[in-house]
Amino acid sequence: MTRAPRIKRKWRPTLSLVVYAVLLAVLALPIIILIWFRTVERGTGYLAAAEIGALVIALAFTLVVAYVLTRSITGPIDALIGRTEEIAQKGKAALSPLERYGTREIATLSQSFLDLAGELVDRTDYVRSFAAHVCHELKSPLTAIRGAAELLLDDDPEAPMPKADRQRFLENILADAERLDRLLVRLRELAHAELPAAKGRTTIAEVAAELTRRFPGLEVTSSGDIETPIALTPEAFAIAIGNIAENAHQHGASRLTLVATTEERMLKVLVADDGSGIPDGSRALIFQPFFSTRRESGGTGMGLAITRTMLASHGGTIGLMDADERGTRFEIAIPVVG
Structure with missing residues (x-):
């Protein structure tokens, strides 16, 4: 954990x-x-009534100014400091606006702070949930490997298990080991996706050529603004689109089309396939980590989560669209190079 720089402790006046x-x-x-003027210029130490009245007015005016500054500056700042301590202790339950902001600058500062605090709280919840999912996903194949290994280890030499059973246990161990390897690869891709966005430049045409090379059984076609450069590295965009292409290929698709259009400094890409599509009951869950409709055949459920995370880290978005007949359609939006 990176320790935040500490401010040198010394006495400082409060605001x-x-x-x-x-x-x-x-x-x-x-x-x-x-x-x-009374004591030096005029040689008298007495103040006139008018002068005393002026001083009283000046004192009253000063008190009014002090009250205004307290309500508009010092009070809201103290309240914001208190809210930071409350959020640190209570988390999301303490995320609420202040009663009074005083000035536009303090209101802007408070809103920026609340936005950042909300993102950090959501991030903490995400990490906690993600860690629980990772433990569950890794535990299942590890438990199966351990059980099969113990059965093989406890095999009685005088009455050995049938060769077919031994072969089945070994195949299960290999299958679970391969699943663990796929999970680790996906976790590494997700970690790469969540890194700060690296500057890059690529086009839909380049990515379509890469998909054709990676998926020879999938006919990849592209049209529209395919030469418009987008602010994404070729490797990152190939991973993002590649996860969609891999899902399409595994769901029986033979064709993948990419249609690109430019709107307001964003390149929108419609990605469509002719596979078996996504069941209605699963459409709201497909972007959740570890959700998979192919768990029996080795699906990790990480592909679309990685795609969304990688696009978000570069200022992009992805959404599931309604399919015309069969297949699946996604709309991706990514900033263009400008």
Whole structure:
């Protein structure tokens, strides 16, 4: 864990102390001037009624200014500091606006803080949930491998298990080991997707050529603004689109089409296949990590989660569209190079 830089501890005046000290200095100035003229210039130490009245008015005005500054600056800042401590202790339950902001700048600062705090809280919940899913996904094949290995280890030499059973246990171990390897590859891709966005430049035409090479059994076609450069590295975009292409291929698709259009500095790409499609009951879950409709055949359920994370880290989005007849359609939006 990276430790945040610590501010050097030393005495510093509070904002309230600075404000009130300045106001007292401003108030003391006319008093000093009046006393100076009375005692030095005129040789008398008495103040006239008008002069006393002026000083009273100056004092009242200073108190009004102090009250306004307290309500508009020092009060909201103290409340914001208290809210940060409350969020640190209670988390999402403490995410709420302040009662009073005072100035536009403090309101903007408070909103930025609440947005950042909300993202951090969501991130914490995501990491906690993701860790639980990872433990579950890794535990299942590990438990199966351990059980098969124990059965093989406990085999009685005098009455050995049938060769077919031994072969089946070994095949199960290999299958679970391969599943673990696929999970680790996906986790590595997800970690790469969540890294700060690296500057890059690629086009739909380049990615379509890469998909054709990776999936020879899938007819990949592209049209529209396929030469428009987008702000994404070729490797990152190939992984993002490749996960969609892999899902399409595994669901019986023979054709994948990419249609690109440019709108307001964003390249929108419609990705469609002619596979078996996504069941209605699964459409709301497909972007969740580890959700898979092919778990029996080795699906990890990480592909679309990686795609969404990688696109989001580069300022892009992905959404599931309604299919015309059969197959699946996604719409991807990614910033263009400008």
